[in-house]
Amino acid sequence: MKERARILVVGGGYVGMYTALRLQRKLKRELGRGEAEITVVTPDPYMTYQPFLPEAAAGAISPRHVVVPLRRVLDRCHVVIGEATAVDHAGRTATVTTLATEEEGTGGRRFAYDELVLAPGSVSRTLPIPGLADHGIGFKTVEEAIGLRNHVLEQMDIASSTRDPALRDAALTFVFVGGGYAGVEALGELEDMARYATRYYHNLRPGDMRWILVEASDRILPEVGEEMGRYTVTELRRRNIDVRLGTRLESCADRLAVLSDGSRFPTRTVVWTAGVKPHPLLAATDLPRDERGRLKCTAELAVEGAPHAWAAGDAAAVPDVTAGEPGRECAPNAQHALRQARLLGDNIAHSLRGEPLETYAHKHAGSVASLGLHKGVAQVYGRRLKGYPAWFMHRTYHLSRVPTFNRKARVAAEWTLAGLFKREIVSLGSLEHPRAEFELAAGGKPSQDPPHDPKGSS
16 A cells, blocks of 8 residues: 555444454554554444344343454454544545543544445334334344343233233233334244243233234235245244234324224333334435435445445445346345455455455345244245244354354353253343432432433443
8 A cells, every 4th residue: 555544434233343354354464564544433332243132132142142342353443432423525534422522522523534434234214103202112232132121021020910900911912013034033032932931920821912013014024035924924823923914003102002904902012123224324424325315336335426435234225236137236134234344345455455346246145034942934045944944044044144253152052051941031121220229229219211321321
């Protein structure tokens, strides 16, 4: 490289972490000589392996084993815990707020860069449904997975101890909105966990609980194909899960779920997994976006018309060169994100060295989904699997993809131990308000409101 290169990676998810990891390896000599520096800006000091969130929620995997500490993995990068709020690519600067910004009172910090990688990921796509902001529970982060597990077990405790039949019914009614991977896998794992937990309640039976899946389209799990989608509906209904296709949630105000088919369910649990949208940061940049708000990218993962800007994953509209028809784009899933990140790191290194860029080309291999312990569906290279074989393939595939040998070994050990011992069914809901007991002991009144910190700490 002719001169020192400052590379700024915005986002610490799949694309952000794997791109920075690839750059560490490709630019090892340049980093050692001080000819390059890599800065990673991320709101969390870890990368969450999201396919394991349903198992973390069900207690099959410890939550700390579904996250990868960035500072340990990216030991040659400068990791900044903060949120990028704006990007001025014309001026090659990004505005970042850190944990110290509010204390300092100096406003956002500006980072200058030469090469920009935008990989902030996506956020939940919500609708203006009455009561959703007050009572809805998301399922995109490890904190939400832990919170949902605690919440489900807490509802079972409420139902077991109340004498009010209406309260009992509401506590044992669980509504999941969205029939994609997140919704179906979370529902399948948690229903499995709750059904197992009923054996330790003297007055609860699996048939007392009501699990409802609401999907606006006429099918679920479109990624595994129409036939496997129908099988999944049949399998869920066989477990007494109420699957409502072609139905929308119209309201969940006052803890009453109202569906578009006229059904009304008193419930204390509404889990929202109805899709995602591009991160709001993309709207605060001067980079070109498509009609869905994603960055327009080339097949080399460069942002169109913006030299030295790169993107991949959920934030990028990347053309699918393996498709037989023009205009097709790569699906925003982990399978593409992982491979795009590796090529993205290679292409940035090629660009800095004046070498030709490579084109991203990957034909979708298929999809796997878990429906609970020993249950799953899969469509891989045109072959369809269901039941135990699909579940085993789901675990094997994701174990091979979770980053670092450390995490692979810990997850495999937990699965092995789970086969030898009984499930844990303990709710640790107090984690969401860790100072409540001390505040009460110190003479204060513990707040009943959720903490301002979105991660749940006081």
